[in-house]
Amino acid sequence: MIVCVAVVGHQNNPLYIQSFTDADDALKLHHIVHCSLDVVDERVNNPKKSGPTLNETFLGLLYPTENYKVYGYLTNTKVKFILVTTDLDVRDADVRNFFRRFHAAYVDAVSNPFHVPGKKITSKTFAETVSTIVKSFGLSSAG
Amino acid sequence: MANFLAQFQTIKNSCDHLVIAVEDVSDLWPTIKNGFEERFPLKRAYLNNKTRNPVPVDNLPAVLILTTDARLRSRFPHEQYLFWFREPYATIVLITCEDLDEFKTILKPRLKLIVQNDEREWFIVFVSKAHPNNDQATKMAKKVYARLEVDFSSKKRERCCKFDLHRPEANFWEDLESKIVECIRNTLDKRVQFYEDEIRKLSEQRFMPESLAFMFEMAHLHEDALCEYDELELCYLETVNITGKQRDFGGVEHGDDQATLLNPGKKPLTQIVQDDSFREFEFRQYVFACQSRLLFKLNRPFEVASRGFSFIISFSKALTMHENILPFSMREIWVISACMDLIDATASNYNEGLAPLDIEKEFYRLQGDLYSLCRVKFLRLAYLIGYGTNMERSPVNSASLSMLPWPKPAVWPSVPPDASSKVLAKEKLILQETPAIKHFGIQRKPLPLEPSLLLREANRRRASLSAGNMLEISGSDAMSKMFPSHKAQTNSMTRTNSSPGLDSSIDRPMRLAEIYVAAEYALHSTISNPELWKSFSSVEEFEQKYLELTKGAADNYHRSWWKRHGVVLDGEIAAVYFKNGNFDLAAKSYEKVCALYAGEGWQDLLAEVLPNLAECQKILNDQAGYLSSCVRLLSLDKGLFLTKERQAFQSEVVRLAHSEMKQPVPLDVSSLITFSGNPGPPIELCDGDPGTLYVTVWSGFPDDITLDSLSLTLMATFQADEGVKALRSSTAIVLKPGRNTITLDLPPQKPGSYVLGVLTGQIGHLSFRSHSFSKGGPADSDDFMSYEKPTRPILKVFKSRPLVDLATAVSSALLINESQWVGIIVRPLNYSLKGAVLHIDTGPGLGIEESHVIEMESYADLTNGSTETVTNGALENGSSTVNKDFEQLTLHDGRIEFPDWASNMTSILWIPVRAISDKLARGSSSATPQRTNIVDGMRTVALKLEFGISHNQTFERHVYFLTLAVHFTDPFHVSTRVADKCHDGTLLLQVILHSEVKAALTIHDAWLDLQDGFVHADRGDGRPTSGFFPLVISPASKAGILFSIRLGKTDAEDASNVLESDSILNVRYGISGNRSVGAHPPVSTKHSATEDAKQDLVFQSALVLQRPVLDPCLAVGFLPLPSSGLRVGQLVTMKWRVERLKDFENEVPQHHDEVLYEVYANTDNWMIAGRKRGHVSLSAKQGSRIEISILCVPLVAGYVRPPQLGLPDVVEANISCNPPGPHLICVLPPALSSSFCIPLMMSASSSVFLRHSMRLAILALLSQTIEMQHGKYWRLICVKLVRLRFIRFLNQNVSGKQHL
Incomplete structure (x- = not known):
């Protein structure tokens, strides 16, 4: 299950963060997303390590912890997408697919002329799209 | 097979060196043992790894063991493969022999037997016991060794070496080592090959890789050993997963909870073996331990x-x-x-x-x-x-x-x-x-x-x-x-x-x-x-x-890329410190965490930590920190805290601000109070004008907050350093939450455009400042990194420019000695004249008719096409004055206050004045028409207009000074001429009236009061026929009136009167003119009289009637100039001829034979050489004549008045000019001549040079003078002189002068 998705601006400022848990614990997900920026930074700053994936937007698994997984995605404009999932058995392809759709939704949202670049995304449509994408996550592979 | 493992473990533990077997055939070992063992460990060897690549190994340890040793003997062949690594890697066969036959018969078969085992790698060391001095023995040993080589060495491989006991050859040891290494290498290759084959064959016997790995490890091929262990681990995991057999996992024994992943020897292998396999728990740790051991070694x-x-x-x-x-x-x-x-x-x-x-x-x-x-x-x-x-x-x-x-x-x-x-x-x-209570009473679900x-x-x-x-x-x-x-x-x-x-x-x-x-x-x-x-x-x-663990994690993260992890854990450490009362350290750590979150705008997380920091600062009595934390809490997203909580933050700020603070703390409230100018174009002010500035201030406080004072700086956009002006509002201002509009008085500013700078103020003892502009909304919490925003000018102060224009409405002359309207056009130039005051001060000879009101009316200037013209709907076609607004004003102490309607439009002010002139107008003769001097009619009006935005007297108002010149004149200029001299002595005197004003003049009557010596002809009253009148004279036209007079004495009754020296012409006239055009009917003091057509004016003019000049004594004639014309710089002789026409009667009693002359010339145009004034002799005889000539040099080209000859002693009436001199003569520009090339382009410093240039010019003139007198020769010299350099030139000049 995806517990959290986030859009982080190029200055590492949160632009959109949405948790999908029942409990009132969004803050811990904020923390996870925030700390995962360390890994994103590290990957971006050390291109040696990332090697062949240098030009790829999908950053892959950022956090191999026991209990949850954090995936990252970096757009050309250095906007980061972070996905936190408690699903420990996730297929890479699913995540890639998720990010691709998420990216498209993001591009739609920021193309809104009333959106100020670098500001938080307040679009309801974006939120709805995201929640649809999150709900459909993993279904394609299952079905 | 697993049963071997126990044994394997023990063997492994006992084996740490490669074994080299020594087959001591001839009982030589004890004698040479020491020498051999000294060679170990081998300094450098090249061994092949699993992929058959040579790898250098330093200090390879090995041990030499006799084949008879128990360690080698006790092994069973079936164990051999499994524990092959402990088998000898090389076999050295030691022999000696001194007899060839013995070698052939005994030794050779025995050696053959020994080396027949192909599995082993062997070589023979032939030890020669022969003493070097014993030639026989040495020769023998050589023979045997040669034989040995033939028998055992092959072309492919040398298997023999010779060791001279008494005198070892230098290269023996190298030889030996290389042979040993070769053997080890071969054995290793062989065995690796074997194990690999074996592994392939027996995929289930997973211990094989370990044997191989261990073998590598023994051979110090750690890399390869590691690879093997890795493989072993993989194989093991594969087996565990594939078989699916429920195996005992292990880990249930006491002490198993402590990981053994770094200590392979913690548990003997026997203990982890179970059911033909290993327990996963132990075995995986064991393998990892082996790996880590190798990695540490590496x-x-x-x-x-x-x-x-x-x-x-x-x-x-x-x-x-x-x-x-x-x-x-x-x-x-x-x-x-x-x-x-x-x-x-x-x-x-x-x-x-x-x-x-x-x-x-x-x-x-x-x-x-x-x-x-x-x-x-x-x-x-x-x-x-x-x-x-x-x-x-x-x-x-x-x-x-x-x-x-x-x-x-x-x-x-x-x-x-x-x-x-x-x-x-x-x-x-x-x-x-107790549930943890957060500070400020913040309630959150934990x-x-x-x-x-x-x-x-x-x-x-x-x-x-x-x-x-x-x-x-x-x-x-x-x-x-x-x-x-x-x-x-x-x-x-x-x-x-x-x-x-x-x-x-x-x-x-x-x-x-x-x-x-x-x-x-x-x-x-x-x-x-x-x-x-x-x-x-x-x-x-x-x-x-x-704490230990958290610190460990934080410290290490700090040294890695993962700073955020480190800082966040610092926050955890801070929490412990806080709990233990170590607030100082806690505050430091919390500050770091807050800085991290704030720096990247993670407000939700910041909202969690910031109250803790604030609490620390409060306990530590760090007022500045506490205040700024409170402000930061207030400036966080409103959704993050309840209103109640935000109010608590604010009350803390206010409480501290009004408490006794040791040091006044400056506080940055940029995130909380923002300001902006009002939308729309900036306020525009003229230089020196004060104004009022409206500023929108956005308060982020949840409640009203009272600012005790407030000031705002204005920054000039053109210069950063200068022009920072603070606008103060000393009164307390209460800011409501959200948008507030405050007004600030704006003192006069320097020209330029200004932006808002910093907002500062006081809350209690607290001085705060904010430098955050907003777009009229609340502080942008997202904009945590951008303080710089495009600033819009809030105020523009224009450079000094004319703000108002005052001018006379009429350029033509007004009537002198009559009360006339002087129109002053007041044209505001995009500037309000509200409350303007005009001071009027008339110059000499001019007075304001104070008894009459001043009129003011709006004025539409058609020629300018100004905006007023367009907007003025009441514009009448063809009329320049629009009586839309009309007001009568009165003068108080020389001041007029402008009405409001006139503040933004061009208006005209009519002021009744009277120019006084006590001089009588004088007529002139038509022969020498002399106009009255225009200056005489000029009067000045000094105007001072005070105006400006500021109505109080705090700031100086704009003052506009202007002195207007108004031209007054008589209605006519009179000139006379004698139209005809009749034979009967009657003179027809024609009086010509030139209209001087732009108004139609109607002459109702005219009469002449004659001076002494003249009388009216026909004894009339001096009036022309009344049928002439009224005579209308249009502007700028003339009219003539004839009077017939004659010379003669006046009557007796007239004699009683004072004799008039001048004749007086009296003209009774009326004027019909428009005051907006020029002269007009005088302002009547009584309103009823303005319409009175009978209001006639009288104009008097003095006329000089001269008796006719009938007897000229002298005639002066100007002689013609040379036909070649005049040229600048060229000498010319002006000549006059003076001729005596008749004898003087009595004018010049003395000096009958001399005449005084004087030449008048404009010195700018002419240079006169010669006497300008002097006497010339002219005989008193009638008809005598002389010529007066004078040398002149024209100085400028063009038409100039020539010098004129005057005879001061002779009355003008006695001089007749015949022929008359020309008025103007033409002077041509100088001919191109080097003499006049004045080098003006020289550097400015050379003023000496310039002076020389002047001299040069003079000299050129001189030279021409000389030329005139001495001919061409001198001219040549002078031209040369001119071309010389100046010093020389001057020297020569001196000589030339001497010569001259």
């Missing part, structure tokens, strides 16, 4: 850490799978010990600064990861035994703990029978637990530290064992037990007291305290490490360990 602690971390993770997973058979919380405990071991081992093996930077960073990151993993597990265990209340419910802890599942033992541990007192103690602890309720989880695990009494522990009931109410608590107390024991705890669900106690007991039995157990023994110990 000096790669980083790899140990990295492999170790993933090993721990994967092994922890394995432990999870087998959790139900393992002791309670075995997994957590194992991870803790594994992490700690790994951290210690890698840290001690790690040499800082050796590895590349990224590896080093990564290493510390791993250390941090290990620490934090360890920390999480430690926290989990601590929670299980009831230390949860001591844990910070921070996002970090929540993130790591709330997603970490509870331990899943087969059965949740139950309360031991004798633990009732402990349970009681725990109950008490739970009771004492973040979870548990994946699900421990109470429910534990009881579920128990319940699954016994009958399902889930009903009791579900829902709210469980909650009430988690935080027991008082009643429920007493209830449970009695129950615990009444029926302690195992059965009851199984039957009924456990209470929280019981769960804690049970977990504690279970853990105690699981944990074998007393150190670790000590950490759980008390809250203090727990905290200490917690």
Whole structure:
């Protein structure tokens, strides 16, 4: 299950963060997303390590912890997408697919002329799209 | 096969060197043993690795063992392959022989027997005992050795070497070593090949790689050994997974909770063997231990850490799978010990600064990861035994703990029978637990530290064992037990007291305290490490360990790339410090965390930490810090705190601001109070004008806040350093939450455009400043990084420019000596004249008719096409004056105050004035028409207009000074001429009236009062025929009136009158003119009289009537100039001829034969050489004549007046000019001549040069003068002179002058 998705601006400022848990614990997900920026930074700053994936937007698994997984995605404009999932058995392809759709939704949202670049995304449509994408996550592979 | 393992282990432990067998055929070993063994370990050898690539190995150890030794003899062939690594890698055959026959018969067959075993790598060392002096023996030994070589060496391989006992050859040892290495290499290759084949064949016998690996390790081929171990691990995991056979996992023994992943010898291998295979728990740790040992040997602690971390993770997973058979919380405990071991081992093996930077960073990151993993597990265990209340419910802890599942033992541990007192103690602890109160009364639901309720989880695990009494522990009931109410608590107390024991705890669900106690007991039995157990023994110990782990993690993260992890953990450390009263350190750490969150705009997280920091600062009495924290709290997103909480922040700020602060603290409230100018174009002011500035101030405070003072700086956009002006509002301002508009007085500013700078002010003793512009909205919380915004000018002050234009309305002359309207056009130039005051001061000869009102009316200037013209709807076609607005004003002390309607439009002010002139107008003769001097009619009006925006007297108003010149004139200019001289002595005097004004003049009457010596002809009254009148004279036209007069004496009655020297012409006239055009009817004092047509004016003019000049004495004639014309710089002789026409009668009684002459010439145009004034002799005889000539040089080209000759002694009337001199003559520009090329382009400094130039010019003139007199010769010289340089020139000039 995806517990959290986030859009982080190029200055590492949160632009959109949405948790999908029942409990009132969004803050811990904020923390996870925030700390995962360390890994994103590290990957971006050390291109040696990332090697062949240098030009790829999908950053892959950022956090191999026991209990949850954090995936990252970096757009050309250095906007980061972070996905936190408690699903420990996730297929890479699913995540890639998720990010691709998420990216498209993001591009739609920021193309809104009333959106100020670098500001938080307040679009309801974006939120709805995201929640649809999150709900459909993993279904394609299952079905 | 696994049975061999025990043996394998022991053999492995005993083998640490390669073995080289020595076959001592001729009993030589004891004598040469020392010499041979000294060679070991071999300094350098090249061995092949698994891929048959040569690898250099330094200091390869090996041991020489006789084949007869027990160690080699006792082995059985069937073990051979398995433990091949311990078999000799080379065999050295030692022989000696001194006789060829003996060699052939005895030794050779024996050697053949020895070396026939192909498996072995061998070579023969022939030891020559022959003494060097003994030639015979030496020769013999050589023969035998030669024979030996023939028999045993082949072309492919040398298998013999000769060792001279007494005199070893220099290269023997090298030879020997190379042979040994060769043998070892070959053996190794062979055996590796064998093992590989074997592995392929016996894929199930997984120990084979280890033999190989160990063999590599022995051969110091660590890399290869590592590869083999890696392979072994893979193979093992494959087997474990593939077979699917339920194997014993292991890990149930006492002490297994402590990880052995760095100590391969912790458990003998025999213990981990079971059922023909290995127990996973031990074996995987064992393999990892072997790997890490090799990695440490390879000096790669980083790899140990990295492999170790993933090993721990994967092994922890394995432990999870087998959790139900393992002791309670075995997994957590194992991870803790594994992490700690790994951290210690890698840290001690790690040499800082050796590895590349990224590896080093990564290493510390791993250390941090290990620490934090360890920390999480430690926290989990601590929670299980009831230390949860001591844990910070921070996002970090929540993130790591709330997603970490509870331990899943087969059965949740139950309360031991004798633990009732402990349970009681725990109950008490739970009771004492108070939910953590946040500062400022912030109420938040605490973040979870548990994946699900421990109470429910534990009881579920128990319940699954016994009958399902889930009903009791579900829902709210469980909650009430988690935080027991008082009643429920007493209830449970009695129950615990009444029926302690195992059965009851199984039957009924456990209470929280019981769960804690049970977990504690279970853990105690699981944990074998007393150190670790000590950490759980008390809250203090727990905290200490917690701090140690957290610090470890934070420190290591700080040294890695993962700064955020480090800083966040600093926050956790700060929480502990805070709890322990170490506020100083806590504040420092909290500050770091806050800076991190604030820097990147993670407001939600910041809102969690910032109150803690504020509390620290409050306790530390750090007022500045506390205030700024409060302000930051207020400026966070409004949604993050309740209004009540935000009000609490504000009240803190206000309380502190009004309290006695030791030092006034400056406070930056940029995030809270923002300001902007009003939307729309900037205020535009003229230079020197004050104004009012409206500023929108946005307050982010939740309540009204009173600012005791406020000031705002204006910054000029053109210069940053200058022009910062503060606008103050000294009165207190109450800011409402949200938008406020405040007004500030704006003193006059320098020209330029201004932007808003900084807002400063006071709240109580607190001075604050804000430099954040807003777009009229609240402070942008997202814009945490951009303080610089495009600033819009708020104020524009224009450079000094004309603001108003005053001009006379009429350019033509007005009537003198009559009251006339002077129109002054007041044209404001895009500037309001509201409240303007005009001071009028008339010059001499001009007075204001104060009895009359001043009129003011709007004025439309058609020619300018100004805006007023367009907007003025009442514009009449063809009329320049629009009487839309008309007002009569009165003059007070020479001041007129402008009406409001005139403030923005061009208006005209009509002022009644009267120019006084007591001079009588004089007529002139038409022969020499002399106009009256225009200056005589000029009068001035000094105007001073005070105007400007400022109505009070604080600032100086604009003042506009202007002196207007107004031209007044008589209506006519009179000239006379004698039209005809009749024979009867009557003169027809024509009086010509030139109209001087732009108005139609109507002459009603005219008469002449004659001077003495003239009388009217026909004894008339001097009036022309009345039928002439009225005579209308249009502007700028003339009219003539004839009077007939004659010379003669006046009558007797007239004689009584004073004799008039002048004749007076009287003209009674009327004027009809428009005051906007020029002269007009005089302003009548009475309104009724303005329409009176009979209001006639009288004009008087004096006329000079001269008796006619009838007898000229002298005639002056100007003689013609040379026909070649005049040229600048060229001398010309002006000549006049003076001729005596007749004798003087009596004018010049003396000097009859001399005439005084004077030449008048404009010195700008002419240079006169010669006497300008003097006497010339002219005989008194009639008809005598002389010529007066004078040398002149024209100085300028063009038409100039020539010099004129005057005869001052002779009355003008006696001089007749015949022929008359020309008025103007033409002077041509100078001919191109070097003499006049004045080098003006020379540098300015050479003023000397310029002076010389002047001299040069003069000299040129001179030269021409000379030329005139002396001819061409001199001219040539002078031209040359001109061309010379100046010094020489001057010298020569002197000589020339002398010559001259």
